[in-house]
Amino acid sequence: MPELSSTAAENILNSLVETIAENIPKQKSVSFFEEDTSIKSQFNRLFGREKPLHHLLGGGKSADVLLWRNKKISGGVLASATAIWVLFEWLNYHLLSLICFALFIGMCIVFLWSNASALVNRSQAQVPRVVCPEELFVNIAVSFGAQLNLFLGFLQDVASGRNLKQFLLVAASLWAAAIIGSWCNFLTVIYLGFVAAHTLPVLYERYEDQVDGFAYSVLGKLQGHYKKLDSGLLSKIPKGNLKPKKFD
Secondary structure, three states, X not given: OHHHHHHHHHHHHHHHHHHHHHHOOOOOOOOHHHHHHHHXXXXXXXXXXXXXXXXXXXXXXXXXXXXXXXXXXXXXXXXXXXXXXXXXXXXXXXXXXXXXXXXXHHHHHHHHHHHHHHHHHOOOOOOOOOOOOHHHHHHHHHHHHHHHHHHHHXXXXXXXXXXXXXXXXXXXXXXXXXXXXXXXXXXXXXXXXXXXHHHHHHHHHHOHHHHHHHHHHHHHHHHHXXXXXXXXXXXXXXXXXXOOOOOO
């Protein structure tokens, strides 16, 4: 009897230990190099950014639209832009014709509204007037002028500076934009940029780690090719002395 009671207690204790061991979450053993790689992946963000993507896009309603926080609003904006592009590009509508048709339809609606109300109520209805706010156009013009001045100042700084790498990068970007512009018209370029602005940020936010890893691998290869080009050709180009001469 004592032996049976001891074996029964031992079995109960073993089963209790096994139950506790099964309920404890198992931690995956990670080596030092894997841990170092995971830490680096947390800090290696594209363009060295440290803030969230939503904050970099402005953090307001525009960022919510670009990141599809509200799918109905983002889908409506993208569908409206697509409808405008189809209207002008595929159906070959012209802006002047569209404006004239819209004004004509608006005049017909106002005419029917005022005359129908006069026949029914025997008093002319007060049709609301459409007034465009002046501050809206002023703010648009000011913001556009400020961004244009910043862009022109950046081009002037690059052209007058001594950073050959930055100069070649800007020149290649302008050449690529010129090639893309020769393939399609200005409206299509704007539409493609609009679609890219509404699709690339949300895709990057979803697949952030994969995109960052691929981008850094590509940048590493480009940096290696640039070092070869710099050591073989660019370093042999004589640099002139641009300091002004002193006259006595």
